[in-house]
Amino acid sequence: MRPLSRPSSARAAASLREPRMQPVRRMKPSAMSKRKVKDSSAESAESISQMQKILRERFCHHCAAGKLAGMEQQYRHLLELLKRTTVHGESNSALLIGPRGSGKTTLLNHVLKDLREMKEVRENLLEVHLNGLLQTNDKVALKEITRQLQLENVVGDKVFGSFAENLAFLLEALRKGNRTSSCPILFVLDEFDLFVHHKNQTLLYNLFDISQSAQTPVTVIGLTCRQDILELLEKRVKSRFSHRQIYLMNSFNFTQYMKIFKKELSLPDEFPDETFAQKWNNNAQHLSEDKTVQDVLRKLFQHSKELRSLHSLLMLAVSAVTVHHPLLTAADLQEASRQHSSDSKANIVHGLSVLEICLIIAMKHLNEVYDGEPFNFQMVYNEFQKFIQRKAHSMYNFEKPVVMKAFEHLLQLELVQPLERPAARAQREYLLMKLLLDSSQIMDALQVYPNCPTDVKQWAASSLSWL
Structure with missing residues (x-):
């Protein structure tokens, strides 16, 4: 076999003088952008976590931001x-x-x-x-x-x-x-x-x-x-x-109340992420000038001037902030206002059975007929029996002990309250009670009650002349 020939000295010298260029590995633009987005989202998550920690401490521990207004x-x-x-x-x-x-x-x-x-x-x-x-x-x-x-x-x-x-x-x-x-x-x-x-x-x-x-x-x-x-x-x-x-008295007006809202929502100057703090504080300024936000806060101000209510509202709103939703909006404050003003007793009604709903409607009609006078279980049961006879529905025809059990459940939920402490041998059917719900609460709860029968809704909305 013919031996491999060595490269000439000139070629060897040239190869030494001119080093071979290594190919540069370039990262795809999409990969670089994904890494940047990931880093920025991580920073944003950290800033949002710190923001929520500061504001929660301020709202929950009654630590006012800056100077106290009116004190x-x-x-x-x-x-x-x-x-x-x-x-x-x-x-x-x-x-x-x-x-x-x-x-x-x-x-x-x-x-x-x-x-x-x-x-x-x-x-x-x-x-x-x-x-x-x-x-x-x-x-x-x-x-x-x-x-x-x-x-x-x-x-x-x-x-x-x-x-x-x-x-x-x-x-x-x-x-x-x-x-x-x-x-x-x-x-x-x-x-x-x-x-x-x-x-x-x-x-x-x-x-x-x-x-x-x-x-x-x-x-x-x-x-x-x-x-x-x-x-x-x-x-x-x-x-x-x-x-x-x-x-101490809450002597401030609505203009001062809006300034308190902006101050309570703003982040301090020593916040670690200055860029995020500036964006957050600018957004708080815009929110205080927004007509929708002012309407929400005016409604709260007219109901209660106490700052505890404002803190509860802002706590609900701040809880909605996430990495994908880093700044508060007027819609967040509207939703927080809806949750803040929700009726807890009406929410309890949403989880009742149809029989318990019928008993509450019977009490509602008794309150209307007797102008808010106290009633007893026997009166409620008689009113419920009238409804069954009119509608001739066997599906509502429960035995009296079952109805009594449902009535006692309403008593445990504190939707019904006895006027006085019952004696040991008192007959439960004749203890005087009062309903702790008004007509508007009952009707609002029935509007959102899941799968409420139509005739039950009609009975609740019926006038006194129908009784």
């Missing part, structure tokens, strides 16, 4: 009161009084937030939060105070003669090493009027007594919607209260 004077008063306690060690007591939803909790949270950011305060303030709905007696309240002050190990199995001795021991345990100074403590009593009903008002008496003495810097802040709260206090408790009262 500037009350804010300064409460802030100065708490500063005197934390900085100078003064003891105080005060009541925040206002209707539900007027911003009592929001004002207090705002003041505490600003107080914690002050250099002279730092972590010098201990807080104890009690609620009259949860701490139903002094024993439960004292246990909660011990837990929040983290003194369970200090108390141990010690036995105290009275509530005052127990509370005094807790405060003594908080004193510093030289036993001459103590950390200031803030007691916040939400639903303050419910603590008034505790036996002898012992908790209130001891807290106000300590706040009046110079032993431990203690401030007691009560939140209540009762305007006559001072009249409910015992004489000895009232004498130890400072009589400081801070009143």
